Amino acid sequence: AQKVTQAQTEISVVEKEDVTLDCVYETRDTTYYLFWYKQPPSGELVFLIRRNSFDEQNEISGRYSWNFQKSTSSFNFTITASQVVDSAVYFCAARFLQGAQKLVFGQGTRLTINP
């Protein structure tokens, strides 16, 4: 089965706290790409990052960082020093070489940053 799972349905933290959103995927493919998208209250889906299955280097972009670990099939997303504007639903997704290469989404994690 090819699947993406985000076990955390909702997370609520106070501003300036660090928060990690979990993502676990299942596949037998050796070639695949992992993505994170943000859906703010306005509703559109905004691309955040893409990672290929052969590159396990962690990535940092400002307050955002991503930890990709093939050994645990995880691609977790951390926001450091969270801000109210980070409040959104975050989706982890994957495109697998098999399965018509469609983008498979996790269920999403609703993140609320309280002032």
Add this chain to the structure above:
Amino acid sequence: DAGVIQSPRHEVTEMGQEVTLRCKPISGHNSLFWYRQTMMRGLELLIYFNNNVPIDDSGMPEDRFSAKMPNASFSTLKIQPSEPRDSAVYFCASSPGGRVVEKLFFGSGTQLSVL
């Protein structure tokens, strides 16, 4: 550059009516996807076109749903007859090609309410 353009933004209709959702992908993009988002099921892929040809329509719920892509710059998703359970946000997305490496660019979505 214009992104993926969807119309209408909101659609309210009565059960039994025909509904047509429209999408203009980003110019030059060869792949087009229709997704449906609901609270219960999250983001589900309905159908995926590559070079105007449907590649995977396994997500289309039933015969009441149909999608066409008559040319590279236009696609429609039609529901006939519509039912209250079709109420959801429908997203169109495009990508430059069908390769697994490519990220998807999403439109703003159409909020459909079937009364």
